[in-house]
Amino acid sequence: MTLRELVEKFSRRAELFRSAPGGAVKxxxxxxxxxxxxxxxxxxxxRFNRGGELFAPWGYAAGIALDPVEKKPFFHVLPGAKALSFGMFGCNLRCAFCQNSQTAFPPENAAPLSRQKLSPEALTETALENSAPLIASTYNEPLITAEWARAVFNEAKKKGLRTAFVSNGYASREALEFLRPCLDFYKADLKGFNAERYLKVTGGELKKVLAGIELVYSMGFWLEVVTLVVPGFNDSPEELGAAASFIAGLSKNIPWHVTAFYPAHKMPDTEPTPPETVLRAQEIGFKKGLNFVYAGNITSSGDTENTLCPACGKLLVERRGFSVKTNLLAGQGACPALLPIDLKSSGQKSGACPYCGKTVPGVWQ
Ligand code: SF4
Known part of the structure; x- marks a missing residue:
């Protein structure tokens, strides 16, 4: 089955479009x-025009997995939770360093997991059966399949689940408004801060990415931003500093993940990002005023992915890889044995530092 045959078979009339002159659609x-x-x-x-109407993907999955929420990555959302993750095919950018190219740019004979139509109810049921409190549209760009995501999320919401988008942030206001009632958490990429290089290497316009991130934040989604630090593309201190300043200008409490690139897609010969470059990016983020900057995807991560209280500096969430060793922000949801002795019966609230009482932004329960 070619990709075109696949999307023709697994599709439904879209909602996010408008008629344009001459039988075209926008x-x-x-x-x-x-x-x-x-x-x-x-x-x-x-997404294709059939008879003057737009059709969009519906009812299949290119991948389904139970991932730690830390892998999305969300670090201020339900630490340690499982996220039922689903994805389709295709992307609206063309990043040379794509780390998801099997789903973003599938081969012509790409096949769905099943030839049977998948339903929002079945995906939600899978999340519930596996005790996943969260369901995430990921693996490819979820905006391009927004109608399907909304159907899944509406069903998930009926069952009390939380919902997440793992997106490149190349968003329209219309799509965000369409998703807002059923979408809680939004991971957006900020792949650099040089407009010319952004366009050349990703195919996207920086100003539209920035506008998308601003919209996500202003509309009240819980937002975390990721920058894949790619040698020779965006790893200069000036560019990383500009990216960090932009995020801090929205809010110093937006978590920023700076992660290491590994050779992939059209950049197989570029060296992986040296750990010291990622650590320098983290330092830059803190210097620009961000409260939560995480350095990831490096072997020497050590404590670079822990959440510290921005007021008193104490360790609040300890992570090793994708596992959570300690979480002092979950209140009643945390094992009392993990709490400092004198705080076991303090009745701390979810999201408050148990040492100084500072509220740490995020969704902790
Ligand atoms: S690239 Fe974006 S605007 Fe164009 S068809 Fe796909 S989702 Fe729609």
């Missing part, structure tokens, strides 16, 4: 706002 699902003529597909290759 897609509203992402910042690209493609005008798509009859019979053609948009830039992402998975």
């Amino acid at each position: 897609c509203l699902a992402c910042a690209r706002a493609c005008i798509i003529s009859e019979g053609a597909a948009g830039f992402c290759g998975v």
Whole structure:
């Protein structure tokens, strides 16, 4: 089955579009706002015009897995929780360093996990059966399949689950408004801060990414930002500093994840990011005023992925890889044995530092 055959089979009339002159449609699902003529597909290759109407992916999965929420990565959302993660095919960017190219740019004979139609109810049931309090659209760009994500999230919400997007942030206002009632958490990429290089290496316009991130934040989604630090692309102190300043300008409490690149996709010969470069990026983030900066994807992570209280500096959430060793922010949800002795019966509230009482932003229960 070619990708086109796959999306023709697993699709449904979209909601995020408008008619355009001459039988074309304007897609509203992402910042690209493609005008798509009859019979053609948009830039992402998975939303297409059939008879003057836009059709979008529906009812299949390219991948489903039970991942730690830390892998998304969300560090201020339910530490240690499992996230039922699902993804489809296609992307609205063309990053040369893509770390998800099997799903973002699938081969022509890409196949879904099952030839049977998948339902939002089945995905939600899988999350419940596996005690996952969270369901996440991930592995490819979820904005391009926003209608399907909304159907899954609406079902998940009925069952009391939380919902998440793992996105490149190339978002439209229309898509964010469409998703807001059923979407809680949003991971957005900020892949650099040089407009020319952004366009050349990712195919996206920096100003639209920044506008997307601002919108996500201003609309009240819980936002965490990721920058994959790629040697020679975005690893200069000036560029990392500009990215950190932009995030801090929105809020110093937005977690910023700076992570190491490994050779992939169209950059197989670029060296992995040296750990010291990622650690320097973390230091830059703190210097620019961010309260929570995490250095990830490096072997010498040590304590670079722990959450410390921004007021008193004490360790609050200790992580090793994707596992959580200690979590002092979950209040009644935390094992009392993990709490400092004199705080065991203090009745601390979720998200408050048990040492100084400072509220640590996030969703901890
Ligand atoms: S989702 Fe974005 S890239 Fe895909 S058709 Fe719509 S506007 Fe174009």
